[in-house]
Amino acid sequence: MSHRRTLQLVLIVTLVVLLLLLPKIFPTIYINLFIEIFIFALFAVSFNLLFGYCGLLPFGHAAFFGVGAYTAGIIFNRLHDIPLPMTLLMAALSGFLTGIFVGIFCVRLRGAYFALISLAFQMFLFTLAWKWRAVTKGDDGMGIFRPELHLPILGNISMMEISNLYYFTLVVVALGIFTCYLFLKTPLGNSALCMRENDFRASFLGYNIFLTKLIIFSVSALLAALAGALFVLFEEFVVTSSIDINMSMTVLVMSIIGGTSNFLGPILGATFYIVFQNWISSITHQWWLIMGILFIVVILYLEGGLISLFQMERFRFWVGRRVK
Amino acid sequence: MKKILTLKNVFKDFSGLTVLSGITMEIFDGERHAIIGPNGAGKSTLFNIISGLYKPSKGNIYFLDKNITGWPINKITRLGLSRSFQIVNIFPRMTVFENVRNAVVSRFNRCFNFITLLNRDVEIKRESDRVIDLLALNDVRNVPASSLSYGGQRKLELALALALDPVLIMLDEPTAGLNTEETRNAMQLIRRLTEGKTLIIIEHDMEVVFNLADRITVLNHGKSLATGTPNEIQENQEVNEAYLRRIKSAA
Numbered sequence: 001m002s003h004r005r006t007l008q009l010v011l012i013v014t015l016v017v018l019l020l021l022l023p024k025i026f027p028t029i030y031i032n033l034f035i036e037i038f039i040f041a042l043f044a045v046s047f048n049l050l051f052g053y054c055g056l057l058p059f060g061h062a063a064f065f066g067v068g069a070y071t072a073g074i075i076f077n078r079l080h081d082i083p084l085p086m087t088l089l090m091a092a093l094s095g096f097l098t099g100i101f102v103g104i105f106c107v108r109l110r111g112a113y114f115a116l117i118s119l120a121f122q123m124f125l126f127t128l129a130w131k132w133r134a135v136t137k138g139d140d141g142m143g144i145f146r147p148e149l150h151l152p153i154l155g156n157i158s159m160m161e162i163s164n165l166y167y168f169t170l171v172v173v174a175l176g177i178f179t180c181y182l183f184l185k186t187p188l189g190n191s192a193l194c195m196r197e198n199d200f201r202a203s204f205l206g207y208n209i210f211l212t213k214l215i216i217f218s219v220s221a222l223l224a225a226l227a228g229a230l231f232v233l234f235e236e237f238v239v240t241s242s243i244d245i246n247m248s249m250t251v252l253v254m255s256i257i258g259g260t261s262n263f264l265g266p267i268l269g270a271t272f273y274i275v276f277q278n279w280i281s282s283i284t285h286q287w288w289l290i291m292g293i294l295f296i297v298v299i300l301y302l303e304g305g306l307i308s309l310f311q312m313e314r315f316r317f318w319v320g321r322r323v324k
Numbered sequence: 325m326k327k328i329l330t331l332k333n334v335f336k337d338f339s340g341l342t343v344l345s346g347i348t349m350e351i352f353d354g355e356r357h358a359i360i361g362p363n364g365a366g367k368s369t370l371f372n373i374i375s376g377l378y379k380p381s382k383g384n385i386y387f388l389d390k391n392i393t394g395w396p397i398n399k400i401t402r403l404g405l406s407r408s409f410q411i412v413n414i415f416p417r418m419t420v421f422e423n424v425r426n427a428v429v430s431r432f433n434r435c436f437n438f439i440t441l442l443n444r445d446v447e448i449k450r451e452s453d454r455v456i457d458l459l460a461l462n463d464v465r466n467v468p469a470s471s472l473s474y475g476g477q478r479k480l481e482l483a484l485a486l487a488l489d490p491v492l493i494m495l496d497e498p499t500a501g502l503n504t505e506e507t508r509n510a511m512q513l514i515r516r517l518t519e520g521k522t523l524i525i526i527e528h529d530m531e532v533v534f535n536l537a538d539r540i541t542v543l544n545h546g547k548s549l550a551t552g553t554p555n556e557i558q559e560n561q562e563v564n565e566a567y568l569r570r571i572k573s574a575a
Contacts, residue, residue, distance in 0.1 A: 187429050187445075188438040194426050197415040204375065204413075205488065206401040206430040215436070 019170060023163040031162050032234075037274045038173040039230045040254060044266030045177050046223030047251045052260035053184060054216045055196030056107070059115040060122025061224055061251050063102065064095045066243020068225025070129060070136060071095075073238030076144035084149045084159070088172065088229050095225020098125075099218035107213035119248070126243050141239030144232060159233065169230055176226055181263060183219065192216045253291065257298050259305020268307050326353040327386075328492050328522050329374070329405075334383035336369055336546075343369045344546045347383070351492070356523045358533045361543035362567055367526045368410060370543070371496050374524075375407045376400040388491065401430075404491035410500055410526075412477045414484065416470035420461050423469050423480055425452040427487035455487045458517060475506050479513075486517055493518060495525045499532065511536060534558070542567060 023031050043065055050056050071094040075087045082090075102121045106114055129136045136142065146159035149168060159165045183189050191212045194202040199209045232238045241247065250273070258269015273291075281287040298305060329351040336344040344366045351357050359367050372378045374385060376397040384393045392400050415423050428451045429435060429442070442448070456465055459479050464472055469480055478498065485493055498514060499507040511532050514525075527533050533540060534554040542549040542557060544566045550557060557563055 182441070183438060185441050185443065186438045187434040187440070187442050187448075188436050190426070190429065190442050191435045193418070194415065197417055198413070201409075201413045201415065201484070202426065203397045204401055204407060205427045205484065206398050207435050208396075208398050212435065 020167075023166050028162050031166050033274060033278060035162075035166055035169050035234050037271050038169050039227050039234060040251070040270040040274060041267040042173045042176050042230070043224055043227035043251050044255045044258065044270045045180055045263075046220045046227065047255050048260050048263075048266040049180060049184070049192075049223065050217060050220040051255065052262075052265070053189070053196060054192045054213060054220075055199075056110070056213065056217070057115050058106075058248075059119035059252070060245075060248050061118070061220075062243055062245070062247035063118070063122035063125045064099060064221035064224035065228035065231070065247060065251070066122075066125060066129060067098045067221075068092065068095045068228030069232045069238050069242040070228075071225070072229035072232045073142050073144055074135065076147060076232065077142050080147065084147050084168075084233075087147075088226060091229035092222050092226040095228070096218050096222040098225070099221025100214065102221070103214045103217035107217050108210060119245070122243070122245065122248055126240060126245075129243050130240050136238075136240075139240050141237055143237050146233055146236060165234065169234065172226070172230060176223055177267070180219075180223060184263070188212075188215065253295050257295060257305055259307035261304050262307045262311070265305050265307040269305065272306060325355075327351070328353050328388065329524075330386040331374070332384045332386070334370075334373060334385065335381045336366075336373055336378060337381050342546055344373070344380075347543075347546075347548050349541055349548060349551060351522060351524060354520060354522055355538045356518065356525070356536055358537035358540045359524065359526050359543060360528075360530070360533055360540060360567070361549075365543040366546040367543055368496060371407060371494055371524075371526065375405060375494065401488065401490075405494065406485045406488040406490035406492075407494040408481045408485040408496055408498060410496040412474075412481050414469045414477060414480050417468060419466050419468055420472065420480055420483075421452060421456065421465050424455050424461075424483050424487050425449075427484045428452045428455070431488045452487070455483055458486070459483045459513065475502060475510075478502065478510065482510075482514070482517075490521070492522045492524065495523065497526050497528065499527065499529060507532065 022034055026034075046064075047058070047061050050058055050061070068091040072087055072091040075082055075090060102118070106117050106121070109117060130138050132138070146165070149157040149159060149164075151157060157164050157168075159168065184192070191202075191207060194207060195209065195212055195216070199207075203209050228242060231242060254269040254273040255266040256269070257272060258267065259265030277287060277291065280290050284290070302308060304311065327350050331347050331349045334344055334347045335342070347370060359370065361367055369378065373380050376392070376395055376399075379394050384391055386392065387400065387403060387405060390403065392403065415426060418426070425442075425448060428448050432448060432451075434445075434448070456462060459482065461476070461479060461483060464476060469477065472480060478501070482495070482498060485495065495514065499510050502510060507529060515536060525536070537554060539551060539553055540557045541551045542563045549566060550560045550563050552560070
């Protein structure tokens, strides 16, 4: 056991050092890729909080990504005085509140009904973003300037410098993912598992099914919105594609390819997806087709997703045991 | 004696099919009350109504002096009523320890705690281990519930109900599917563990019922035929005709 602990520690330290050194090693084009991976890793983790841990499969998770993106976009675009961390917090909060509102209607349902009504809400918000041109500029999209980050000792840090943006995104995403990781280890996180395993029995143990699912749903929405806000900061642009059905399906495909039975699965999935998509789309315009085939292959032949490849006996020590 | 649970003229029909028609019963503090009756008499429906799964079509249910008619399941459970199921109903992919811990977390009212880490909670761990100890589940503590033997799963079912430390515990055929030997052990366990608690039990094994229960209610066609001590029930003419004789002839 302690042997395993040491190995895990070594791996974590190596990973942290590697992540910190990446911008020094790779050219700008790759740094952009890494930032995108971070953002989608956070988005996929938020998706998996709902699907992998609470047993609710949303087809419209981009709704919250989009709400975060638009909130941040509008603030960046119109209210220049608000500090960057505050903007992210407000975007996350907007996602949380939207999550509560949408969740009230969704979380009583299960299976296909839940999936479809979450899709319906996403389509509604998509239409809002598309048609309410006065606020969102519709399908023209809204350009933004990345604001500076004011830090007490270090002074003003420009986000136009790509390595600064890299570190900023890394810190926010790491905080988000780590908070989610700890959250799942609390009694409330355990309640989420009870909902997935047997919510009927849980209610006879005194668990409030509705409230538990609503909280998990809203927290998941909060993290998705945070990812959306970072996405706008990165793209310097917000348009309806951040709230459309493609985005919902992207996060779903990422998470399932990566593996939803493990906390790290969606992170691996996001990494693989972005890298693979980048590579394959430079070869062919029909990359969606390839991705689709890959998705089918994973579902049919690799039930636990890519992460399960690492869970075979000789690798097991460092990925840890599967979520049961 | 103090009344724990009172049913007043409870009716239940499922779209025209009347399952319970006018059940009135009282359960006193500390008694072991058995509910018997032929298949389809409405025993399980009665349990489902008391525990909040179904709403009665008519009538009222009082638990600890509160009218709990129409309350949600978890609220009734929190008030101190816990039940087991006839068909094993557990968290199959969690270990035995985690199963019991789920109940203990709820009992300590920490379902919504997101500040502390569950693994570090000494109090919850100690109490979960105590319950596991009580039911002699130590050997299988870290085994996934789904890979337990059937008897083991029945025990775990009982553990979940007991871990809540309820005022009133309701067991729906806790010995269903067990052999004679296992039934005897299970009943000894139940007798020991429910000492000083109020118990309602649905049971088919008459020997078990007449040994365990302080009072018995006989249901037939959704009506309560009789309520009384085991002796009174055995001597009751009507009950004999409707139920006991049939069992004897079958045996």
